[in-house]
Amino acid sequence: MNMRQEFRISAFISWYLHLDVLNYLEHSTFGIRPPNF
Numbered sequence: 001m002n003m004r005q006e007f008r009i010s011a012f013i014s015w016y017l018h019l020d021v022l023n024y025l026e027h028s029t030f031g032i033r034p035p036n037f
Helices: 003-027
Strands: none
Touching: none
16 A cells, blocks of 8 residues: 555544534533544
């Protein structure tokens, strides 16, 4: 696996996690913000 593919995969993972955190914040009923990742 070359560096370019590895970068694309890690970028996709970070993008997916970012979406997951935003989704969590939107549907969260708590007033407490989760810690920054």
